[in-house]
Amino acid sequence: xxxxxxxxxxxxxxxxxxxxxxxxxxxxxxxxxxxxxxxxxxxxxxxxxxxxxxxxxxxxxxxxxxxxxxxxxxxxxxxxxxxxxxxxxxxxxxxxxxxxxxxxxxxxxxxxxxxxxxxxxxxxxxxxxxxxxxxxxxxxxxxxxxxxxxxxxxxxxxxxxxxxxxxxxxxxxxxxxxxxxxxxxxxxxxxxxxxxxxxxxxxxxxxxxxxxxxxxxxxxxxxxxxxxxxxxxxxxxxxxxxxxxxxxxxxxxxxxxxxxxxxxxxxxxxxxxxxxxxxxxxxxxxxxxxxxxxxxxxxxxxxxxxxxxxx
Ligand SMILES: Nc1ncnc2c1ncn2[C@@H]1O[C@H](COP(=O)(O)OP(=O)(O)OP(=O)(O)O)[C@@H](O)[C@H]1O
Numbered sequence: 001x002x003x004x005x006x007x008x009x010x011x012x013x014x015x016x017x018x019x020x021x022x023x024x025x026x027x028x029x030x031x032x033x034x035x036x037x038x039x040x041x042x043x044x045x046x047x048x049x050x051x052x053x054x055x056x057x058x059x060x061x062x063x064x065x066x067x068x069x070x071x072x073x074x075x076x077x078x079x080x081x082x083x084x085x086x087x088x089x090x091x092x093x094x095x096x097x098x099x100x101x102x103x104x105x106x107x108x109x110x111x112x113x114x115x116x117x118x119x120x121x122x123x124x125x126x127x128x129x130x131x132x133x134x135x136x137x138x139x140x141x142x143x144x145x146x147x148x149x150x151x152x153x154x155x156x157x158x159x160x161x162x163x164x165x166x167x168x169x170x171x172x173x174x175x176x177x178x179x180x181x182x183x184x185x186x187x188x189x190x191x192x193x194x195x196x197x198x199x200x201x202x203x204x205x206x207x208x209x210x211x212x213x214x215x216x217x218x219x220x221x222x223x224x225x226x227x228x229x230x231x232x233x234x235x236x237x238x239x240x241x242x243x244x245x246x247x248x249x250x251x252x253x254x255x256x257x258x259x260x261x262x263x264x265x266x267x268x269x270x271x272x273x274x275x276x277x278x279x280x281x282x283x284x285x286x287x288x289x290x291x292x293x294x295x296x297x298x299x300x301x302x303x304x305x306x307x308x309x310x311x
Pocket of ligand 1: 070096097
């Protein structure tokens with residue numbers, strides 16, 4: 001992980017009081033069933049491109065740091081409704097690509113468009129509102145808030161009451177607050193951690209924290225969900241479960257961009273894979289073709305960690 005700028009935000013987030021906590025207790029009602037949760041979580045947002053068409057286009061994207069070209073003239077697209085894997089050896093430029101797409105880094109050249117509209121120059125918050133959400137290699141949650149509160153924060157981004165409405169607790173604000181709690185519980189149920197809704201996120205087991213990050217990202221109803229190494233630190237059984245969750249997310253109408261080192265997971269879950277090496281794109285194909293691609297095999301030769309092998 002090389003984006004130190006992100007680490008400092010983690011600390012800030014952990015210490016931040018966050019937005020005023022809108023409720024003190026988890027609601028008495030039982031959490032929704034799996035099928036109810038899936039229904040609530042289903043993507044309900046207007047997207048102007050059809051399933052299978054280009055949702056995101058990355059054209060000639062270049063990012064340099066001083067003399068180092070971390071991303072070199074990279075172009076690829078992401079089709080609505082697919083799970084696209086972004087892989088490559090350590091330092092290949094995957095996180096830099098994510099960061100340039102989500103407004104953390106300003107690209108040196110090139111463009112990123114969502115539904116044909118450029119995102120360049122937009123601040124991170126504006127890019128979130130436009131429809132990108134992401135999780136981070138180094139988990140970033142509001143540690144002093146409960147799991148449910150962390151998700152409700154994400155939902156707040158989609159709310160319409162004014163600050164004044166919230167202060168005077170207008171009927172619309174109260175309605176939104178209630179539906180946020182129900183929606184938040186459904187999201188926690190969907191990712192499989194509703195039993196820990198009332199626990200402070202910093203006290204949650206590691207696997208729960210990773211799932212909570214996904215729930216919080218889903219709360220913004222993203223047009224593109226970017227997952228940065230979501231399986232890091234997981235055991236094989238947890239990885240298997242995560243694969244199922246990512247597929248279900250896709251099946252609920254979301255489009256997913258996945259950076260992941262575990263090849264078994266990438267090959268098992270992705271519809272298509274883009275491979276980077278030294279900042280350049282070296283392949284873009286379906287998993288079977290990627291596994292047999294000589295340039296990809298060569299890029300991974302010499303990588304000692306078993307997980308990084310393409311076989
Ligand atoms: N903020 C930065 N300042 C300077 N160099 C950076 C910065 N961020 C990334 N780099 C460099 O850019 C190159 C690409 O790094 P990046 O983190 O994007 O690779 P990656 O493919 O995500 O690697 P990993 O799998 O190890 O996370 C590396 O050489 C890295 O050292």
